[in-house]
Amino acid sequence: MAVEATQTRPRPLLCGDAAERDAAGNVVLVGGRCADCGARAFPRSPVCTGCMSENIVAERLPRRGTLYAFSSVHIAPKKWKKPMRIGYVDLEGDVRVFTHLAGGEFSIGDEVEVDIGAVGEDEAGPIECFVFKRVPK
Amino acid sequence: MNGVSVVGVGMIPFGKYPEVNIVDLGWPAVKAALKDAGIDGKRIEAVYSGTSRGGAMTGQRIMGRLGLAGLPIVNVENACSSSSSAMAQAVLAVGSGAYDVVLVIGVEKLSKYGGGTLPMDEDDWEIGLGLTMPALYAMRASRYIHDYGLTLEQLAGVSVKNRKNGALNPDAQMKKPVTIEEVLASRMVSEPFTLLQCCPTGDGAAAIVLASDKVAKQIRQDAVRVRASHLTSGRFMTGFRDMTSPEITVRGAKETFEEAGLGPEDIDVAEVHDAFSIAELLYYEAFGFCPRGEAPHMLTSGATSLGGRIPVNPSGGLLAKGHPVGATGAAQIVEIVRQLRGEAGARQVEGARVGLTHATGGGISGFDHGACSIHIFQR
Numbered sequence A: 001m002a003v004e005a006t007q008t009r010p011r012p013l014l015c016g017d018a019a020e021r022d023a024a025g026n027v028v029l030v031g032g033r034c035a036d037c038g039a040r041a042f043p044r045s046p047v048c049t050g051c052m053s054e055n056i057v058a059e060r061l062p063r064r065g066t067l068y069a070f071s072s073v074h075i076a077p078k079k080w081k082k083p084m085r086i087g088y089v090d091l092e093g094d095v096r097v098f099t100h101l102a103g104g105e106f107s108i109g110d111e112v113e114v115d116i117g118a119v120g121e122d123e124a125g126p127i128e129c130f131v132f133k134r135v136p137k
Numbered sequence B: 001m002n003g004v005s006v007v008g009v010g011m012i013p014f015g016k017y018p019e020v021n022i023v024d025l026g027w028p029a030v031k032a033a034l035k036d037a038g039i040d041g042k043r044i045e046a047v048y049s050g051t052s053r054g055g056a057m058t059g060q061r062i063m064g065r066l067g068l069a070g071l072p073i074v075n076v077e078n079a080c081s082s083s084s085s086a087m088a089q090a091v092l093a094v095g096s097g098a099y100d101v102v103l104v105i106g107v108e109k110l111s112k113y114g115g116g117t118l119p120m121d122e123d124d125w126e127i128g129l130g131l132t133m134p135a136l137y138a139m140r141a142s143r144y145i146h147d148y149g150l151t152l153e154q155l156a157g158v159s160v161k162n163r164k165n166g167a168l169n170p171d172a173q174m175k176k177p178v179t180i181e182e183v184l185a186s187r188m189v190s191e192p193f194t195l196l197q198c199c200p201t202g203d204g205a206a207a208i209v210l211a212s213d214k215v216a217k218q219i220r221q222d223a224v225r226v227r228a229s230h231l232t233s234g235r236f237m238t239g240f241r242d243m244t245s246p247e248i249t250v251r252g253a254k255e256t257f258e259e260a261g262l263g264p265e266d267i268d269v270a271e272v273h274d275a276f277s278i279a280e281l282l283y284y285e286a287f288g289f290c291p292r293g294e295a296p297h298m299l300t301s302g303a304t305s306l307g308g309r310i311p312v313n314p315s316g317g318l319l320a321k322g323h324p325v326g327a328t329g330a331a332q333i334v335e336i337v338r339q340l341r342g343e344a345g346a347r348q349v350e351g352a353r354v355g356l357t358h359a360t361g362g363g364i365s366g367f368d369h370g371a372c373s374i375h376i377f378q379r
């Protein structure tokens, strides 16, 4: 019974619970904020790198950020979509996110917004994860 | 700290040895280093053996093969800095007075993985999401191009210089010189890197015999002194990080120069961690060999070529000599010791007195690199 239940449930995102949808249906990343010192992290960790507190609360991150650096990757493990566009995005609050980039060409400094997309495929089917897309200027 | 000197070095030519197991890669390098030192293996009091992918007890297996086990042997894993980290431990051990003669080994066999990018630990957040080592360095390059106007031709020039040096090194894995056109026309790996801007994977081993200054004088007249031996880890950062200025090497360089009482202007020859073309340029600046943003000019001016002001990677570096991860740091030291003893043949840096080695690596989320070990040597 349990096996059947997991088979019919949609495959979890590659990033697990680090991304979710808000009330309006928009994708948001969920990071961690230390309730003692305020330090932020993505992904959230059970312990704070600022003060070693374990008092970490989940916190939704800004949906938009700035592309810091990127590459189109042509040689990588088979499961990833090629070319695999990846980059670092800086969000307000001094959080840097490693991410796949979806759709079109990119330039450093682009304003980008989080969404969910397919980043690869393996035996179990498409691999979905949070991605960032360019915000039209 | 007591003074520490290098009294013997040895290595096997880097390359692909799919039929040879890691133990049989390692022992010839040890035997060569002992022969170079001209001492009996029984004089070794402790061993520090670095490998990243070699598996458990690699040092014991190699020393056992030579009939030299039965002494303290420490195995060190620190990714690309494994054997340079082993060296740092060995220098501490001799410097503290605990031992007079110790051995450092660096050994790796990557041909067991076949081709392609080196498999990484998918438990790491960014690796699990798809980050590869070429992609990480490629992002540094993309940002450097954006910030400082580096051209693709200049970037390719790093490979051209190092392959030219490698052609003069009998121990190099890649001995064929290449042109800028060939570099740019090779297969795209991770933009802007083509294949010839990525270090090859391969196998190799290198070994170093260290002695206290007191004993070194009895072993040989031209022992090379260790002026500074430094090891650090990267700082974990969850937010902004300037990817054109790797903090681990900038901080490591500053502390190493302080320890040596020297500055970048005192270095005659350097072996730096050019895993990908951009890396060598970033390290010119991190070590202060030139100001920020001027590395492309420093390269194209010929200052870092053989015959220039400060030749960098005369061995061919990781790009041409090869990068059997855990063996790299020890092999850099072999090269610098040979340079300082005037034994580097066609790639000899004339009159080199002070040399530097730099091995850094370990691609893990939140760090520029996991580890960085820098050494300065003087003849």
Ligand SMILES: [Zn+2]
Pocket (backbone or CB within 6 Å): A034, A035, A036, A037, A038, A039, A048, A049, A050, A051, A052, A053
């Ligand atoms: Zn805290």
